[in-house]
Amino acid sequence: MKVSPPDPELLSLNTATVREKWSLRETIEGCARHGVRGISPWRDKLAALGMKEAAKLIRDNGLKVTGLCRGGMFPAADRKGRQAALDDNLRAIDEAAALGAHCLVLIAGGLPSGSKDLGGARAMVRDGIGEVLDRARGAGIPLAIEPLHPMYCADRACVNTMSHALDLCDELDSGKGGALGVAVDVYHVWWDPDLKRQIERAGDKRLLAFHVCDWLTPTTDLLNDRGMMGDGVIDLPLIRSWMEQAGYRGFHEVEIFSARNWWKREPDDVLGVVKRRHQECC
Amino acid sequence: MKVSPPDPELLSLNTATVREKWSLRETIEGCARHGVRGISPWRDKLAALGMKEAAKLIRDNGLKVTGLCRGGMFPAADRKGRQAALDDNLRAIDEAAALGAHCLVLIAGGLPSGSKDLGGARAMVRDGIGEVLDRARGAGIPLAIEPLHPMYCADRACVNTMSHALDLCDELDSGKGGALGVAVDVYHVWWDPDLKRQIERAGDKRLLAFHVCDWLTPTTDLLNDRGMMGDGVIDLPLIRSWMEQAGYRGFHEVEIFSARNWWKREPDDVLGVVKRRHQECC
Numbered sequence: 001m002k003v004s005p006p007d008p009e010l011l012s013l014n015t016a017t018v019r020e021k022w023s024l025r026e027t028i029e030g031c032a033r034h035g036v037r038g039i040s041p042w043r044d045k046l047a048a049l050g051m052k053e054a055a056k057l058i059r060d061n062g063l064k065v066t067g068l069c070r071g072g073m074f075p076a077a078d079r080k081g082r083q084a085a086l087d088d089n090l091r092a093i094d095e096a097a098a099l100g101a102h103c104l105v106l107i108a109g110g111l112p113s114g115s116k117d118l119g120g121a122r123a124m125v126r127d128g129i130g131e132v133l134d135r136a137r138g139a140g141i142p143l144a145i146e147p148l149h150p151m152y153c154a155d156r157a158c159v160n161t162m163s164h165a166l167d168l169c170d171e172l173d174s175g176k177g178g179a180l181g182v183a184v185d186v187y188h189v190w191w192d193p194d195l196k197r198q199i200e201r202a203g204d205k206r207l208l209a210f211h212v213c214d215w216l217t218p219t220t221d222l223l224n225d226r227g228m229m230g231d232g233v234i235d236l237p238l239i240r241s242w243m244e245q246a247g248y249r250g251f252h253e254v255e256i257f258s259a260r261n262w263w264k265r266e267p268d269d270v271l272g273v274v275k276r277r278h279q280e281c282c
Numbered sequence: 283m284k285v286s287p288p289d290p291e292l293l294s295l296n297t298a299t300v301r302e303k304w305s306l307r308e309t310i311e312g313c314a315r316h317g318v319r320g321i322s323p324w325r326d327k328l329a330a331l332g333m334k335e336a337a338k339l340i341r342d343n344g345l346k347v348t349g350l351c352r353g354g355m356f357p358a359a360d361r362k363g364r365q366a367a368l369d370d371n372l373r374a375i376d377e378a379a380a381l382g383a384h385c386l387v388l389i390a391g392g393l394p395s396g397s398k399d400l401g402g403a404r405a406m407v408r409d410g411i412g413e414v415l416d417r418a419r420g421a422g423i424p425l426a427i428e429p430l431h432p433m434y435c436a437d438r439a440c441v442n443t444m445s446h447a448l449d450l451c452d453e454l455d456s457g458k459g460g461a462l463g464v465a466v467d468v469y470h471v472w473w474d475p476d477l478k479r480q481i482e483r484a485g486d487k488r489l490l491a492f493h494v495c496d497w498l499t500p501t502t503d504l505l506n507d508r509g510m511m512g513d514g515v516i517d518l519p520l521i522r523s524w525m526e527q528a529g530y531r532g533f534h535e536v537e538i539f540s541a542r543n544w545w546k547r548e549p550d551d552v553l554g555v556v557k558r559r560h561q562e563c564c
Contacts, residue, residue: 110499111499111515115515116515116516116517117517118472118473118515118517122475149432149433150431150432150433150473150474151431151432151433151501151504153472153473154473154497154499154501154514154515155499155500158473160473160475161475163475163476164475190400190435191400191432191435191436191440191442192432192442193404193442193443193445193446194445215436217392217393217436217437218437218504219433219504222433222500222501222504232436233393233397233398233400233436234398235398235399235400
């Protein structure tokens with residue numbers, strides 16, 4: 001399938017990609033220097049810099065916040081743990097609003113320690129999103145459920161398919177909608193035989209973010225061995241074409257966890273490769 | 283959910299569980315010594331012992347062959363590669379017949395080297411199964427498509443869900459059926475929110491094998507870090523109850539790839555633990 005190269009203006013950098021060497025301040029300035037227009041910060045980096053300073057720097061450098069990473073992690077072994085998760089999500093919504101973020105990315109959370117009750121954990125996720133949705137709606141911050149790869153089901157996210165994420169959207173945000181949607185990260189969903197159909201089902205209104213990287217073969221670590229676009233097996237232009245056919249016009253956010261390769265390199269070099277690969281391989 | 287312990291007579295040992303220390307001969311004799319009634323050999327072990335001797339030993343020791351591992355691996359970069367895969371599958375069907383195996387387990391195969399065409403690979407799997415199905419039917423050996431965990435999509439199997447495997451069954455083996463079904467390995471499918479429904483959909487006729495082990499957290503290796511039943515997060519009695527409600531009355535085959543733990547232990551000790559955990563945790 002031949003797809004025209006993506007608009008370079010739609011490139012966004014998730015701060016995880018350079019997290020080992022750059023602070024949020026350096027990442028913001030790096031994006032500005034390289035002409036990357038979007039940024040998606042993680043909250044630990046945000047806390048280290050301070051909300052006010054981060055918001056000012058991002059604004060002054062003309063960057064769009066394509067998403068804040070991350071809220072979610074709802075399941076917990078007891079009521080106190082679940083309440084702590086809800087409180088943290090409310091704070092995250094406020095932070096996303098303060099940054100003018102396009103969405104708050106939600107990672108479901110996995111099984112509480114010692115539990116084998118997957119159905120129960122999934123119910124906690126549904127209930128948790130339901131609990132914080134009004135605050136998100138009020139703040140004008142849509143929540144983007146990011147289905148994670150099934151290999152993270154036990155310990156990070158028990159929502160692992162677009163279908164499941166969209167079922168949650170339909171259940172909790174019916175009516176006029178717009179408060180809940182999905183973040184499509186190719187790393188997590190590229191394998192899904194139902195992906196095209198679920199992207200169509202989501203449509204423009206539910207497609208809140210599009211994350212790119214690549215799946216390496218072999219993959220040597222479950223968590224931190226993602227590839228740069230073009231170095232793996234994912235047909236990125238094909239998946240982007242599905243997103244665009246469904247009406248998505250947003251950013252392409254590059255999020256690469258790579259302990260053995262990209263995290264070791266100079267972030268300025270990484271950004272150069274990211275920009276080139278975005279044009280050549282996405 | 284309270285489920286009564288499984289029938290100990292339904293325990294089967296996949297030879298992969300003890301493959302580092304035991305030959306097929308030792309495994310057969312070990313099963314007999316421990317009162318394990320079922321065995322599922324891998325073809326490399328079978329080749330090492332010799333078909334005739336293996337069939338005789340298995341028969342003499344009163345074991346049932348719950349499945350032969352494995353056929354499949356259909357996608358290849360060129361016609362020659364695809365033909366070699368078909369030829370190998372025909373041989374595997376003959377071997378399964380010579381052993382009186384309950385089924386031949388099929389692993390789809392992944393992307394051909396250098397390819398990103400996942401749809402194309404999936405078409406090769408469908409076509410490949412279609413090509414060998416008549417031989418399987420003639421030999422009275424049902425083919426059991428085993429959906430592998432999505433983390434193996436690129437390099438081992440691009441059929442990753444029960445739903446996809448059952449779609450293939452329905453497409454290729456409609457009518458009276460019985461020539462094609464699925465092998466349900468909890469390691470690969472435990473995370474699937476659609477699992478219960480797909481087991482029901484499969485029903486007795488399509489449920490050809492049930493493999494058990496456990497998912498460890500953390501999992502330190504994508505391939506060889508499976509857990510012993512009870513050491514991980516999978517609700518094995520729940521999944522077994524779904525199998526039984528769907529009419530499955532077959533064996534429970536223990537298949538554990540474990541480089542850091544079980545492969546290092548004395549197989550006689552491993553079999554002792556397998557028997558106990560089958561009763562306590564499955």
